[in-house]
Amino acid sequence: MSRQIFFKIIPVLGSIILFLSWAFQQTWLGEVNSTSQRISNAQSVFQTYQSNNALFNALAETVKNDSESIEQIRRVQISNYELGLRELEALLEDEAKATIPSPPNPFSGTSDAATMMRITQERINTIQGKLAQKREEIARRKAVLNTTFLLLYAIGSLTILTGSALSAVQSTRASESQTRANRI
DSSP: OHHHHHHHHHHHHHHHHHHHHHHHIIIIIHHHHHHHHHHHHHHHHHHHHHHTHHHHHHHHHHTTTOHHHHHHHHHHHHHHHHHHHHHHHTTSOHHHHTTSOOOOOTTSSSSOHHHHHHHHHHHHHHHHHHHHHHHHHHHHHHHHHHHHHHHHHHHHHHHHHHHHHHHHHHHHHHHHHHHHHHHO
């Protein structure tokens, strides 16, 4: 009798494991996918700002003999880059941000545009490098989480199948025993 109960509990245990694997997938894998999507969205925003670069260069070309106008165009260009970088930088942890140079203030009038552009270019390279590292870390974590999910799913499925098969075998044996007892 206790064997019968045990065999009937096994599929329930498998169902619980399957439910837990689904919950695992919805929470931890969902979080990793969400972070990856936020990085992609921020990169798209930055690329939009970066695509305006050709416009700034064309504007500068129209006033190439007026250094004051070129300086102002470059300041607005730097501001444009920094607006796009803000989205990317926000995705980094404080520890990663510690080594990134502070954004220049293109309208403060304290630095020349070339110096601020160099700082902005350094910020672009550093932020994009750190985001690439974060993406690699996310990809590794996602691979581990996917493997864990698949293992849980397989264990749950096998537990259900094993429990169901054992329960069926036990029922068949019980039925055969009952048939033999009725013949005697």
